[in-house]
Amino acid sequence: MKNNPVLKIVALVVAFFVFIYFFIFYFFEDHSTDQNTLSAQEKAEGWVLLFDGETTNGWHMFSKPNMKHAWKAINGELTTNTNDTSGTHGDIVTDGVYENFELTFDWKIAREGNSGVFINVQDDTSYIATWATGPEYQLLDNANMQAGYLDGGKKGAGALYGLAPLKTTVEPNPAGEWNNSRIKQVNGKINYWLNGTMTAEEQIGSERWKGLVANSKAAVFPDFSKSTKGHIGLQDWAKGVSFRNIKIRIIQ
Template sequence: MYKPYLSAFCALTLLACGDNVNRLESGEQSGTAEELARTEQPSDHAGGDWTNLLVDGDLEPWHSYNQDAAGSAWKVDDAGVLYLDTSNKGEHGVVGGGDLTTDESYSNYELELEWKIGECGNSGLIYNVKESADLESSYYTGPEMQILDDSCHPDAKIVTHRSGDLYDMITADPVNVKPAGEWNSIRLVVTDGHVEQWQNGELVVAYDNTGDEWDAMIAESKFKNWEQFGQYTSGKISLQDHGDPVWFRNIRIRQLDAK
């Protein structure tokens, strides 16, 4: 008495398998093109070899913004993790801190790193930075990919101030940040004025930082009266000292070929 049911089951299975084969042969894939593009790693960019920016605890490629060397509050632990020691704070913030900034300037590059933030903490990855004696911080020139504990930092109440956002300008989509204390990944791709911000393996922000649309975004942001903000398509890279504990590891960069 089980044979009719078995035959029916086999027939349905063959139909389903045939449908799947037809889908594969026709090139049809699950998920929309947009979804696939968002999760595709941008590894198709032609470029040079990767350079580690943190090797054996060496902060030689870095300095605090507008300083000659890295501030004493930026430290590397025995596991090779870079962190900001916030235990000594003065009137103007962390003593020996400041935005940790690369010695080199970069154009057309791909940057990867991992980060985690302390509870209710705030930091950021700031890029296309120019140093100037009349500017006290990297964010006066460079756009920022926000690093934040979205669960409890007050900035999270503002939709363009959350982790992965182009700070005060573009909201990250999708929202995929992990909780404070857990590692998150960043991939930043800058090519000929086009920027991609990737967080935890997904494209969350993409934009062009030249042209009328970019100028309009600046005009509608808190940076509208900052003459040098967002005026560069290349520059240095900074890890922000916002006065909160933050950790970074596996920091590497490579130059990309111009289009």
């Protein structure tokens, strides 16, 4: 090859195409397997996955555990779409119950979408819905809501829905793009974050809390937020919503 210019050219061409192949493979391959996993550090810190990326195991329809629901695991996302008629639409809740915990999750929502994550849900047929007992972390396509819907921030993404405006103003990413949220509850004190910004901080059962509830639509539900232990719920409400990387750790 040393003295053959043709072979040198062939070798250079082959090397070029090998480089291009690996470049494309690295930058354009499906990285979905990177999602819904725990690092060694997260495992050491006590984090566990509430969604395995492949099934809806660990979740069931609120108050109807044996009913086939419309939530699916698709391409590493726990998702529901209003056009899906293969199952009954409705909120799903975790099989397990949680009290003192930290929960993180990624979410994206359809244009004009509206959904939420509930905590302390009492999974009982005597309650009409998840929101009859559990406070909500609002998920919303803020930019495309009708005028006045945000209600001074009480109904915007990241808000303690219907109770208090955002502690710090922050806008979610546009419809169809991923956001990251965090919920922490310790002895009834709850904190919410949206994309790293704290959006809510309240103490369940305090005088302030009682006033917030009394001046909200939740006032008609006598058992709303009466417990600081319960299931975590995902709302199937409007348009479509997807979740991934749903992780929780118990706080001792």
